[in-house]
Amino acid sequence: MSTARMYFIAIVAPEHVNRQAQQWKHYMRDHYGCTVALRSPAHITLIPPFWMEQSLEEQLTNDVAAFAVKHVSFEITLKNFDAFKPRVIFVHVEPNEQLLQLKLSLEEHLLARQQYPVKKESRPFHPHLTIANRDLRKKDFAPAFEHFSKIDYTERFIAGSITILKHAGAAWDVYRELPLNQVL
Numbered sequence: 001m002s003t004a005r006m007y008f009i010a011i012v013a014p015e016h017v018n019r020q021a022q023q024w025k026h027y028m029r030d031h032y033g034c035t036v037a038l039r040s041p042a043h044i045t046l047i048p049p050f051w052m053e054q055s056l057e058e059q060l061t062n063d064v065a066a067f068a069v070k071h072v073s074f075e076i077t078l079k080n081f082d083a084f085k086p087r088v089i090f091v092h093v094e095p096n097e098q099l100l101q102l103k104l105s106l107e108e109h110l111l112a113r114q115q116y117p118v119k120k121e122s123r124p125f126h127p128h129l130t131i132a133n134r135d136l137r138k139k140d141f142a143p144a145f146e147h148f149s150k151i152d153y154t155e156r157f158i159a160g161s162i163t164i165l166k167h168a169g170a171a172w173d174v175y176r177e178l179p180l181n182q183v184l
Contacts, residue, residue, distance in 0.1 A: 090128035
């Protein structure tokens with residue numbers, strides 16, 4: 001019998017950013033019925049969701065931990081809102097070479113092990129913090145995005161860890177938080 005679960009790897013935003021993002025996600029729920037984004041903490045995806053046998057969890061944790069300690073923490077800047085029209089609204093992450101290199105290196109690191117069902121991402125990396133996604137109806141996109149386009153938001157935080165999230169049935173839970181080298 002398979003014990004596979006879904007996982008993804010991300011930088012989870014600090015609690016004060018998550019609280020703000022939750023307020024925006026609740027706005028989307030209350031005004032447009034969007035609930036999918038409420039199922040995970042505010043995060044920047046590094047490795048998108050994949051199915052994996054739970055028996056590999058400890059090895060995955062060890063491999064990501066060994067990777068993380070070789071990379072230094074760095075600052076991330078969030079600035080206003082953007083969208084993947086017509087279904088996704090998100091907080092924009094300012095371009096950041098350290099974030100891009102972390103994502104590409106982690107992907108390469110995991111693919112080289114050949115034991116995890118991680119796929120090389122074919123789309124360009126576009127880091128973001130999702131506010132509403134696949135359950136946002138096309139007809140609701142324009143008024144919802146107009147609401148967020150009027151909000152002036154800037155926040156900075158230190159990316160100090162890489163987090164493995166595990167799907168727990170109804171939501172994504174933090175499975176392990178693995179610290180980056182804290183050189184700042």
